[in-house]
Amino acid sequence: MTDKLSNAQIAWRAAQDIADGAYVNLGIGFPEMVAKFQPPGRQAIFHTENGILNFGEAPPEGEEDWDLINAGKKAVTLKPGAAFFHHADSFAMVRGGHLDVAILGAYQVAETGDLANWSTGPKGVPAVGGAMDLVHGAKRVAVITEHVTKDGKPKLLDRCTLPLTGVACVTRVYTSLAVLDIEGGRFILREKLPALTFDALQALTGAALHVSGNVADLHVPEL
Amino acid sequence: MTDKLSNAQIAWRAAQDIADGAYVNLGIGFPEMVAKFQPPGRQAIFHTENGILNFGEAPPEGEEDWDLINAGKKAVTLKPGAAFFHHADSFAMVRGGHLDVAILGAYQVAETGDLANWSTGPKGVPAVGGAMDLVHGAKRVAVITEHVTKDGKPKLLDRCTLPLTGVACVTRVYTSLAVLDIEGGRFILREKLPALTFDALQALTGAALHVSGNVADLHVPEL
Amino acid sequence: MDKTIPSLAEAVAGIDDGATVMIGGFGGSGAPIELIHALIDRYRTTGHPAGLTVVNNNAGNGHIGLAALIEAGMVRKLICSFPRSADPVVFTELYLAGKIELELVPQGTLAERIRAAGAGIPAFYTPTGFGTDLAIGKPVAVFDGRSYVQERWLKADVALVKAETADTHGNLTYRAAARNFGPLMCAAATRAIVQASRIVPAGGIDPEAVITPGIFVHSVVLVADPAQEEVLNRRKANYFEEVQG
Amino acid sequence: MDKTIPSLAEAVAGIDDGATVMIGGFGGSGAPIELIHALIDRYRTTGHPAGLTVVNNNAGNGHIGLAALIEAGMVRKLICSFPRSADPVVFTELYLAGKIELELVPQGTLAERIRAAGAGIPAFYTPTGFGTDLAIGKPVAVFDGRSYVQERWLKADVALVKAETADTHGNLTYRAAARNFGPLMCAAATRAIVQASRIVPAGGIDPEAVITPGIFVHSVVLVADPAQEEVLNRRKANYFEEVQG
Numbered sequence: 047m048t049d050k051l052s053n054a055q056i057a058w059r060a061a062q063d064i065a066d067g068a069y070v071n072l073g074i075g076f077p078e079m080v081a082k083f084q085p086p087g088r089q090a091i092f093h094t095e096n097g098i099l100n101f102g103e104a105p106p107e108g109e110e111d112w113d114l115i116n117a118g119k120k121a122v123t124l125k126p127g128a129a130f131f132h133h134a135d136s137f138a139m140v141r142g143g144h145l146d147v148a149i150l151g152a153y154q155v156a157e158t159g160d161l162a163n164w165s166t167g168p169k170g171v172p173a174v175g176g177a178m179d180l181v182h183g184a185k186r187v188a189v190i191t192e193h194v195t196k197d198g199k200p201k202l203l204d205r206c207t208l209p210l211t212g213v214a215c216v217t218r219v220y221t222s223l224a225v226l227d228i229e230g231g232r233f234i235l236r237e238k239l240p241a242l243t244f245d246a247l248q249a250l251t252g253a254a255l256h257v258s259g260n261v262a263d264l265h266v267p268e269l
Numbered sequence: 270m271t272d273k274l275s276n277a278q279i280a281w282r283a284a285q286d287i288a289d290g291a292y293v294n295l296g297i298g299f300p301e302m303v304a305k306f307q308p309p310g311r312q313a314i315f316h317t318e319n320g321i322l323n324f325g326e327a328p329p330e331g332e333e334d335w336d337l338i339n340a341g342k343k344a345v346t347l348k349p350g351a352a353f354f355h356h357a358d359s360f361a362m363v364r365g366g367h368l369d370v371a372i373l374g375a376y377q378v379a380e381t382g383d384l385a386n387w388s389t390g391p392k393g394v395p396a397v398g399g400a401m402d403l404v405h406g407a408k409r410v411a412v413i414t415e416h417v418t419k420d421g422k423p424k425l426l427d428r429c430t431l432p433l434t435g436v437a438c439v440t441r442v443y444t445s446l447a448v449l450d451i452e453g454g455r456f457i458l459r460e461k462l463p464a465l466t467f468d469a470l471q472a473l474t475g476a477a478l479h480v481s482g483n484v485a486d487l488h489v490p491e492l
Numbered sequence: 493m494d495k496t497i498p499s500l501a502e503a504v505a506g507i508d509d510g511a512t513v514m515i516g517g518f519g520g521s522g523a524p525i526e527l528i529h530a531l532i533d534r535y536r537t538t539g540h541p542a543g544l545t546v547v548n549n550n551a552g553n554g555h556i557g558l559a560a561l562i563e564a565g566m567v568r569k570l571i572c573s574f575p576r577s578a579d580p581v582v583f584t585e586l587y588l589a590g591k592i593e594l595e596l597v598p599q600g601t602l603a604e605r606i607r608a609a610g611a612g613i614p615a616f617y618t619p620t621g622f623g624t625d626l627a628i629g630k631p632v633a634v635f636d637g638r639s640y641v642q643e644r645w646l647k648a649d650v651a652l653v654k655a656e657t658a659d660t661h662g663n664l665t666y667r668a669a670a671r672n673f674g675p676l677m678c679a680a681a682t683r684a685i686v687q688a689s690r691i692v693p694a695g696g697i698d699p700e701a702v703i704t705p706g707i708f709v710h711s712v713v714l715v716a717d718p719a720q721e722e723v724l725n726r727r728k729a730n731y732f733e734e735v736q737g
Numbered sequence: 738m739d740k741t742i743p744s745l746a747e748a749v750a751g752i753d754d755g756a757t758v759m760i761g762g763f764g765g766s767g768a769p770i771e772l773i774h775a776l777i778d779r780y781r782t783t784g785h786p787a788g789l790t791v792v793n794n795n796a797g798n799g800h801i802g803l804a805a806l807i808e809a810g811m812v813r814k815l816i817c818s819f820p821r822s823a824d825p826v827v828f829t830e831l832y833l834a835g836k837i838e839l840e841l842v843p844q845g846t847l848a849e850r851i852r853a854a855g856a857g858i859p860a861f862y863t864p865t866g867f868g869t870d871l872a873i874g875k876p877v878a879v880f881d882g883r884s885y886v887q888e889r890w891l892k893a894d895v896a897l898v899k900a901e902t903a904d905t906h907g908n909l910t911y912r913a914a915a916r917n918f919g920p921l922m923c924a925a926a927t928r929a930i931v932q933a934s935r936i937v938p939a940g941g942i943d944p945e946a947v948i949t950p951g952i953f954v955h956s957v958v959l960v961a962d963p964a965q966e967e968v969l970n971r972r973k974a975n976y977f978e979e980v981q982g
Contacts, residue, residue, distance in 0.1 A: 067493040069707050089493065091661070091707070095844055096763040097914045099705050100661070112765055112967040113913040119764040119822070119967075126695025127493075127661035129702035130913060132920045132948070133763075133794075134611070134852040137845030141612030141863060142679060144707050165870075171796075171829050172841050174871065175819040179845030182864035183612060213868035290738040292952050312738065314906070314952070318599055319518040320669045322950050323906070335520055335722040336668040342519040342577070342722075349940030350738075350906035352947035353668060355675045355703070356518075356549075357607035357856070360600030364618060364857030365924060367952050388625075394551075394584050395596050397626065398574040402600030405619035406857060436623035604858070613849070614880035616861040635859035635889070644880070665945070700910070701946060 049241070050222040054269040056190045058083040060149055060220045063188070064090050071095070071140065071180055073150040073163075074118035077190055080149050083269075091127075093145060095176040097136045100128040117176060140176065140183035148184035150177060152191045152219075154206040157253040159216045159228045161189065162208035174211075181212030193221035193250055200252030202226070202233060223247060225264060232256045237264040272464070273445040277492040279413045281306040283372055283443045286411070287313050294318070294363065294403055296373040296386075297341035300413055303372055306492075314350075316368060318399040320359045323351040340399060363399065363406035371407035373400060375414045375442075377429040380476040382439045382451045384412065385431035397434075404435030416444035416473055423475030425449070425456060446470060448487060455479045460487040494660045495712045496691055500530035503685050503713040507531065507541045507650050510568075514547040514606065514677040515558060516653040519577065520721025522670035524654035525557045527687050527713070529731060531652070532564050543568045547606070547648060549599060549673060551575030551583035556724045560731035562586065569593035571646070573602050579725065598626060603676060605646035610679025610708070615644050651681035654718060655704070658688035659695070662709030663702045671703060678708040687715040739905045740957045741936055745775035748930050748958040752776065752786045752895050755813075759792040759851065759922040760803060761898040764822065765966025767915035769899035770802045772932050772958075774976060776897070777809050788813045792851070792893060794844065794918060796820030796828035801969045805976035807831065814838035816891070818847050824970065843871060848921060850891035855924025855953065860889050896926035899963060900949070903933035904940070907954030908947045916948060923953040932960040 051059070053076055061083035064070055070090045072078050081103075084090060091100045094116040101122040105111070110121035139145060154162040161181055164174045181187050194200055202219065219226045224247055225237040235255045238247055240263040248255050274282070276299055284306035287293055293313045295301050304326075307313060314323045317339040324345040328334070333344035362368060377385040384404055387397045404410050417423055425442065442449045447470055448460040458478045461470055463486040471478050497503040504527060507513065517523035535541065546567050551574075552559025559582045561567055570592060575583055586592040597605065598620045608616055617640035621627040631642040653674045655664040664686060666674055678684035691714050742748045749772060752758065758776075762768035780786065791812050796819075797804025804827045806812055815837060820828050831837040842850065843865045853861055862885035866872040876887040898919040900909040909931060911919055923929035936959050 091493070093707070094914075096766065096917050098699075099707055110967075111913065112965045113767070113915040115764065115766050115914060115967075119766075124699060126693070127659055127663060127697075127706065128699040129663050129697075129705040130699050130911075130916055131702075131705055132916050133844075133848035133918050134921050135705070136917075137848050138607075138611035138679060139705070139707055141845055141849075141865065142610045143612060144610075144679070160868075171820050171825070171832055172839075173819045173821045174841055174843050176844040178843035178869060178871065179865045182867070183845075210869045314738070316952070317669075319521065319672050321944075322952055333722075334668065335720045336522070336670040338519065338521050338669060338722075342521075347944060349938070350904055350908060350951065351944040352908050352942075352950040353666075353671055353944050354947075354950055355671050356599075356603035356673050357676050358950070359672075360603050361852075361856035361924060362950070362952055364600055364604075364620065365855045366857060367855075367924070383623075394575050394580070394587055395594075396574045396576045397596055397598050399599040401598035401624060401626065402620045405622070406600075433624045604856070608861070611849070613861050613863060614883070614885055615878070616853070616858050618858060633860070638859075640859055668945075700913075 051266055052269065054079060055266040056220050056222055058269055059225065059266050060188060060190050064147055068146040069093055069144060071145050071148045071184060073177065076151050077149045078118060093139060095136055097131050097133060098128060100125045137179055140179045143183060143185060145184040147186045147188060148180040149188050149190055150180060152189040152201060153208050154201050154203055155189050155216050155219055156203050156206045157228060157233050158231050159214040160206050161211045161216050162206040163211045165209040167208065177211050181215035186217060187215050188218040188220065189216050190220045193223040200250060203252035234258045235261050237262045239264050274489055275492065277302060278489040279443050279445055281492055282448065282489050283411060283413050287370055291369040292316055292367060294368050294371045294407060296400065299374050300372045301341060316362060318359055320354050320356060321351060323348045360402055363402045366406060366408060368407040370409045370411060371403040372411050372413055373403060375412040375424060376431050377424050377426055378412050378439050378442050379426050379429045380451060380456050381454050382437040383429050384434045384439050385429040386434045388432040390431065400434050404438035409440060410438050411441040411443065412439050413443045416446040423473060426475035457481045458484050460485045462487050495662045495709060496660055497711045497713045500526055500713055501534065503527065503711050504531045504534055509541045510543045511541055511649040512545040512547065514648040514651040514681055516674040516677050518549050518672040519553065522654050522672050522674055523557050523721045524652045524687050525719040525721060526715045527652040527685060528557050528561050532561055532731065535564055535566050542566055545569040545571065547571045547646065549573050550577055551580055553577035553721060554579045554725040555582065555730040555732065557721050562592065567592060569595065571595040571597060573597055573599035596626060601643050603673065605643055606673065606676040606680045609645035609647040610676060613645060615642055617642055646680065648681040649683065651677035651684040653678055653684060653686045655686050655688040657690045657692060657697060658686055658712040659692050659697050661694045662706030662712055663697050664704035664709060665697060665701055666703055675704045678704050683710045684708055685711045687713050687718065689716060689718055740907045740954060741905055742956045742958045745771055745958055746779065748772065748956050749776045749779055754786045755788045756786055756894040757790040757792065759893040759896040759926055761919040761922050763794050763917040764798065767899050767917050767919055768802050768966045769897045769932050770964040770966055771960045772897040772930060773802050773806050777806055777976065780809055780811050787811055790814040790816065792816045792891065794818050795822055796825055798822035798966060799824045799970040800827065800975040800977065802966050807837065812837060814840065816840040816842060818842055818844035841871060846888050848918065850888055851918065851921040851925045854890035854892040855921060858890060860887055862887055891925065893926040894928065896922035896929040898923055898929060898931045900931050900933040902935045902937060902942060903931055903957040904937050904942050906939045907951030907957055908942050909949035909954060910942060910946055911948055920949045923949050928955045929953055930956045932958050932963065934961060934963055
């Protein structure tokens with residue numbers, strides 16, 4: 047076991063919690079990777095903001111249909127039972143609580159469930175897309191992320207310092223080191239890499255970690 | 270010329286003011302008759318609340334499709350260029366100002382443009398249907414009505430005494446005796462039956478009649 | 493994924509006493525007669541579900557479908573826009589006797605409240621009803637110089653809807669103007685139960701032709717040759733006489 | 738009734754300086770490239786329309802379509818959710834230089850504001866954006882214990898939309914996910930101008946298959962083999978170089 051999970055391994059772990067038949071939205075970029083790791087026998091139905099339910103993988107290069115893309119503007123294919131709809135219906139699905147799970151990336155997550163994932167501050171061109179809708183729509187909002195930033199600062203905090211995407215919306219965080227639930231304004235540690243002590247994890251986390259019941263070992267295959 | 274217009278004649282007169290290609294909603298009952306009297310060369314597109322654009326006349330008896338009905342629950346047919354849509358889209362057409370004309374019946378119309386056409390008071394079972402939406406949605410809301418009630422009381426009043434359907438919504442009234450516009454909180458007489466004097470019409474009207482420019486003769490064919 | 497339920501009885505089995513039940517249809521067009529009758533069958537056998545709040549555009553016609561549901565004594569309150577029909581005697585008598593509650597809602601507001609529920613919009617403003625008795629007690633606001641009434645979303649525990657074709661994922665098409673409230677109600681209900689004239693495998697409906705995406709649908713039951721309320725009423729059909737007799 | 742316009746130039750002739758113009762499409766999917774280029778052609782010939790407010794999900798990509806409209810200097814303000822793309826240099830440079838205004842709107846709120854405009858709903862409440870910088874200054878209300886932001890409708894003078902098939906009444910179908918904002922924008926604009934790959938007589942589209950009913954559409958122009966933004970950008974197409982040289 048390496049000292050932390052790869053992105054693929056984080057995505058794999060998040061995929062294990064998606065039930066067969068669940069309606070799922072994966073944020074653009076890293077979260078899209080979760081679709082690759084559905085456990086055998088389970089088939090989620092993926093939603094994309096731009097108006098498709100039940101799309102599948104990218105087509106072979108050269109066979110793209112550029113009217114058939116996902117929210118990240120990547121070409122996709124359709125699975126049997128797909129449907130098209132316009133943007134208001136698409137966000138009715140989001141805002142109306144019809145998605146079972148949304149999995150998003152994060153700059154920061156707070157123990158309050160607050161998420162910051164759309165803006166690193168006033169510099170540059172701001173862009174939000176559908177993230178603010180997703181965090182207040184899906185029945186379960188989970189985050190996948192490195193446990194700390196590239197320069198080693200905690201991403202799990204008592205309060206977010208970056209502009210918020212949503213307030214009190216995240217309930218589970220899959221990081222490169224651990225799996226945590228957010229309940230009652232606290233991070234509850236559910237799983238951690240076996241080699242990592244609680245204290246070592248706490249030192250990498252910007253909010254108090256709590257334990258409620260067992261803390262399982264975070265086991266993920268080599269990918 | 271009889272001393273007042275028949276319902277068919279009132280409907281005929283109202284039909285003369287509907288432009289070719291206009292999108293029109295006709296209230297259930299008497300207003301439905303307006304569709305019969307479109308002038309030659311003009312073709313309005315009729316909307317019904319329950320989700321059809323461009324429906325046509327009733328089919329022959331025995332050939333009804335009871336999934337193809339109008340707001341009055343009468344069987345209709347389709348014209349080329351028809352479309353189906355759900356109730357929220359249907360009332361988006363209404364509320365969103367996409368209909369050119371709505372023609373409704375009335376118990377009472379006030380010089381303020383207020384309309385009462387859904388309730389005769391607290392007795393019985395109240396029913397409103399789409400009338401309250403139509404009066405605040407169509408670009409032009411016109412009323413067709415007898416000039417007075419069956420027992421001779423005025424239906425055109427300074428203020429409605431029955432429960433309102435809408436406030437300041439009607440801009441033209443076609444009665445069995447006259448055609449009137451409502452402008453600036455006043456009834457402006459545009460046309461009247463030639464045999465009827467202004468004073469005689471005023472005596473049958475529960476609000477002051479005003480003249481602005483010419484009052485034309487109300488000429489309608491025998492029907 | 494297969495949302496197909498093998499029988500009408502199983503399809504309506506989980507509806508509780510006191511539930512809010514949306515029923516699709518505008519008059520007889522789109523009325524899910526078989527689902528409604530299955531629900532009455534269950535009530536007559538088990539005494540449940542009782543005390544329902546029903547949302548429909550109308551209040552039933554004759555003695556079948558929604559009218560029979562009301563006549564069976566299962567409905568505590570009706571939310572509708574137009575409780576009149578060719579033969580509204582069942583509702584009318586109960587209403588005038590004070591035995592059923594009525595919330596009268598303008599038709600477009602009814603549609604939009606249901607749509608808002610499905611779309612996660614708790615409240616919206618509409619010009620409809622401003623200054624009328626149906627806006628009494630509702631917040632009013634002025635936008636761009638015009639007055640509007642605030643209306644709230646209308647959610648349901650269950651929707652009973654009639655579709656033409658369903659696939660096993662719950663994607664739906666409708667038939668002509670039978671569409672009406674169906675797509676809105678499926679999205680507004682915690683559980684949308686659909687009777688369809690035809691059920692096809694996933695992939696059997698063109699993705700362009702789907703009117704209600706399957707995400708809004710929870711159960712699909714086949715009713716291959718559904719009754720048409722208007723046809724039943726023209727032959728004076730009566731749910732109670734036919735079942736009992 | 739025939740809403741067909743014989744040429745792209747005539748289709749975009751009546752758009753005024755300062756107009757609010759909604760442009761359909763999500764990225765390149767559904768982008769009405771030919772209508773946009775016709776509008777730029779007109780501006781380069783006549784100097785009009787200038788000072789436009791443009792509503793689109795994005796801010797253009799490369800140097801064609803919406804990006805070219807911005808590059809031509811016709812756009813004063815952009816209302817969008819995601820002004821990033823593979824090559825957003827045109828917008829980015831103008832924005833960072835303070836030469837174009839940006840109103841950033843969450844994508845679902847953008848869609849719902851446009852939908853509200855078409856549906857006559859001046860304001861609605863959404864959970865989206867509550868407690869964030871994008872809700873600053875907006876009214877907030879609590880419904881059933883949860884906090885919501887009040888959002889206003891978003892209307893336009895003109896919508897430019899790409900459809901697959903149109904009939905002469907303006908009934909439309911779309912192609913796959915190119916549908917996106919098209920139906921909403923048609924309804925939200927005073928004048929919806931549509932380019933279609935195919936125009937058929939009234940009756941040529943199954944009434945069940947109509948996605949945008951003709952009541953929401955004002956002009957239809959044939960573009961039989963429309964360009965695809967993504968394909969143009971992959972070959973580094975540039976509106977200005979191609980037109981000029």
